Amino acid sequence: MALQAIHVQCTHCQHQFKEIPERSFLGFQKLDFPHCHEKVIYPLTSGFRTTYFIIAAVIALSIIVNLSQGQIGFPGLIGLAIIYALIRDWQIRKSINSI
Ligand SMILES: [Zn+2]
Structure with missing residues (x-):
């Protein structure tokens, strides 16, 4: 997935410019x-964000299923990384909007 130049x-230093970001x-x-x-x-591009939300939802669901069977579910390393990415994404978007 190629990234597009963003403004x-x-x-x-408040300079404005257009550049293609790195992933x-x-x-x-x-x-x-x-x-x-x-x-x-x-922030994440919308494709990544959507994918992470879907994975997070699947993980949340499997934890709920585990809990309903009396087991304790853990999101795992990938789950934790995705939760971290979503929180970080939200924080970055908030800080950019507040400029
Ligand atoms: Zn600068």
């Missing part, structure tokens, strides 16, 4: 601002 404003760990978009070399993480 961004540097949170550091970082867990699918976040990573930008390296050309003028001040500030590294900024941008």
Whole structure:
């Protein structure tokens, strides 16, 4: 899945520019601002976000099923990574909207 150039404003020096982000760990978009070399993480693309929500829902469901059978369910490493990604994504989007 190729990333498209996005219009961004540097949170550091307020310069605006258009750049193609790199894909970082867990699918976040990573930008390296050309003028001040500030590294900024941008939210997930919608495809990644949707996929993570679906996986998180499946994991939540399997935990509920486990609990209903008297077993304790754990999300596992992948589940934890996805929950982390969704929380992080929400935080990044909130901080970008507040600029
Ligand atoms: Zn900058």
